[in-house]
Amino acid sequence: MTKLTAQYVRDLPFSLSGQTLITDDALPGFGIRVGAASKSYFAESRVKGRTRRVTIGRVDTLTLAEARRLAMKALSEMADGKDRNAELRRERAKLMTLGQAIDGWLGERRLRASTSATYRSTMSREFGDWSDMELRRITPKLFQARFAQIMDRTPAGAALAVRTFKSCWNWARADITDCDGLAILAECPADIIKAKKLMPKAKRKQTFVSDWATFFEALDGLEINSNRHHGAGEKFKVFVEILARTGMRMGEASNLKWADVDMASKTFTITADRAKNGEALTLPMSDQTYALLAGLHGRSGRDVYIWGATPYGDPRKTLRAFRLALGWPINFHDLRRSFATIATDLDLQQSKIIRLLNHASGGNVTLGYQVSKNPETLRKSVQDISDFIDHKKSA
Template sequence: MARIALKAEYVRDLPLTETGQKFVFDTALPGFGIRIGTKAKAYICESRVKGRSRRVTIGRTDQLTLNDARRLAKRELAAMAGGVDRNKEKAEERASTMTLAEALNLYLKDNDLKESTATENRRLITGDFSDWLDKDVKGLTPTMVVRRFDKITERSPSVANHACWVLRAVMNYARVVTKTDAGEFTLPPNPCERLTDLNRWHKAKARTGKLAKDQFPAFFDALDAANNCDFADFMELLVRAGLRRNEAASLLWSDVDFESETFTIRAEVSKNGKALTLPTSKQIMALFERRREAAPDSLQIFGDAKRFDPRKSLNKLREAVGSDLTYHDLRRTFLSVAEEQAVPYSLLKKLGNHSAGNDVTLKHYANTIEHETLRPYMQKVNDQIDRLARIDNPELKARDAVKRLNSALQDLEEFEQYQVKVGELKRMVAELT
């Protein structure tokens, strides 16, 4: 922090910083100085108000002369000496006039949300709190929030939860951005906290929908008979790879490596914000190959996710399966089959592209898992899906037959009189495999 007798020419010629900020204070008027940033220079004054340090911005150096800035600084320094906290006043003024619409725009602008999340958040606020958008945030009371929550609950408890979660986040952010430089809140406590105090939030019911074992044949028969091949392939990929709907719908051909037989969920698509490369099974590779043959010039494997909500095709599939099947049910089906096939927990989390959360051990271990480690498990799950669906897979049937034969030979080895014949049969089986 430099100190110098400020002159107009000196202020004009001060270079901007490459990074961060730099301060130069005037020796003629203590507390008066210049803040230099990467994009602009501004006159400031600094003093203590009731024992706390305060810094007030007077104006940019290209908009005020040095003499005018020094005169305004004297006025501000005198006010601070009298106990006036200009920054607190500005923060309170901003807080008192900020509307819910302004708070929402600020929250969405400053937070790095996925486009789909930001769109949904805006829809919830503008839909369920449209009559509050022009109201000052400061005027939204706990009683208002509870009444609105109860009103939305009449329509849908889950929407009431979701809408007020977003409102709570917006209000929390508004409280933070309107704090004084000393860290003091200028807005009252978040009115949404009254819902917590009253234990009003609805307990979410865990969704457990998935394909039952006896539904697999009907599911795949319906896909074979579907008029919409795009829809059929999309649904098959969901159940065979355990992808989320958006992850599958956003796949580009550049995400698929036919040579290494892998595909990548890009970071911008992944729910946890991290890219993940997964191995394909033979069945998934066959699906990708027929998709490429059908649309060799397309950049996307499936195109926009919205294309894959054809109501007629989905309703026919639900009718064939005999349940109100959802896209996410197919992901749960994949993970359920993987669990039944004894896929280790850490690998199951990786296959499902789940976050490690607070599990420190899993977080570090899962980061070291390569796609080749996952490949046999991906194949194992897809083979089991073929068995459950009774799909005609000659290679799988042959492998299963050999496995059963080896098991039978193991049992026969216990009998001495069959040992010679068993040895001959084992040699024949070895030739087959």
């Protein structure tokens, strides 16, 4: 302990690393905290059996005499059981807005840029007018009214809005706690939707290709003439067939690079940054997939992506033309669903289907032990799926 004087405080050097606490022997509980770039006065005492330290102010904004006077007041309050830090936390909880919560939530989570943008877009679209509203003012009744408005427009969007809002709110509730780590914010107001059983039931799509002969007839006969995008039709045909024969997601296939393709070993890798579950996966090619990639390599082998200098774009016009020729509104994800359906019809092991689709095993302990990453164990499976497609194609 040292008797603090104005001269002593002024001459104190900054800390080289971390913080240094120096207490005043003239006023127990009063002291100065020295950091690498600043010095601040503090008051420290016990409140209800717990040590509490309160910042009084920076040295460059308070005189020593002013700091002592404020410290005496703070120490007196703590002696009466008043916890200033807890009050500050409660005040922060009262003042945090939904917009601040969104920024904090997305700022701390390690998400892909596209995922973060999707979350932010959902919050902006459904709750944008609440951005400056304090969280404490968003009541269950208010949330239910907004939920009803979204439901009238899009039930699926309402379910997404609830999930996204809950994630944001729960982050804020965990972030704003008292000195004992207990939540200050109330339970999420979106919980009223579950409590009242208002959440729309998710309807998983069941669409998949059942008539491969008609599918390839429409695909092979597709004619797209574009002066702006030379070869758009042929590239689309290859893209669609690769999706069908590999089960890849659209984003995985459209961003596939030649660096991720090994033509010698007939394998390709979905990198961790593109995989939905964040885990890289190397898969074997069927003979049919190899032929498709060999054709692409002859045209774009010197480019970064298998499609050329850039990833494969969004072929909306070509997709519309294909739907018209096919006679039903097919989506790219229907091809992944078709791949999985064929794998099931062929009675492939569940663990192999999960690996082929690069799905997370979740809480399945048994699947957690089946950690083989050897793509050769899947080669016969992908070949059987491609052969099945060809058999149905010519049937």
